[in-house]
Amino acid sequence: MEEEIRQIATRIKEIREIYGYTQEQLAEELEITVTLYRNYESGQEDIPVGILHKIARVFNMELSSLITGEEPRLRTYALTRKGKGVSVERRKDYKYQSLAYNFILKKGEPFLVTVEPGRPLKLNNHPGQEFNYLLSGKLKVVLDGNEIILNPGDSLYFDSGKDHGMQALNGKPAQFLAVIL
Helix, strand or coil: CHHHHHHHHHHHHHHHHHCCCCHHHHHHHHCCCHHHHHHHHCCCCCCCHHHHHHHHHHCCCCHHHHHHCCCCCECCCCCCCCCCCEEEEEECCEEEEECCCCECCCCCEEEEEEECCCCCCCCECCCCEEEEEEEECCEEEEECCEEEEECCCCEEEEECCCCEEEEECCCCCEEEEEEEC
16 A cells, blocks of 8 residues: 555656646645645655545546546446456545546546444545445444434435544444545
């Protein structure tokens, strides 16, 4: 995973330089501190998917291009077979699998997310909105100070700029469909 973080950080730096942004300008655009941005760009700190999504928007590019280094090519539809999505292990607490990595000009980013049990709940936030649909397990979501318990079939749509975090309950993994807009 450290090599993947370094590769993504390198791509971000190259794109930033191509577009003529300084680190300070991009940090301001992302609404984060310059120090945090520098840690992301140097590969010293894991970059949340929401921040990657916002970087992709700033530079008018596909999130999957930023993550994989490859351009999506599909325009009519993208079929992702069970278990075959591109692994995007962007946060140590969650496992992401991109479900439309090869579709060009997406309006949202769909992911299959697995939260393993026993991990402490950590809050994060990122620009945009998010839709989560719980497929299996039981999931505690803390959202802007509110605690919400999701069971299979439950869904949650929220402002992802608010602090939020997820934790699997009952000692079993929780898996959900997440769409970041």
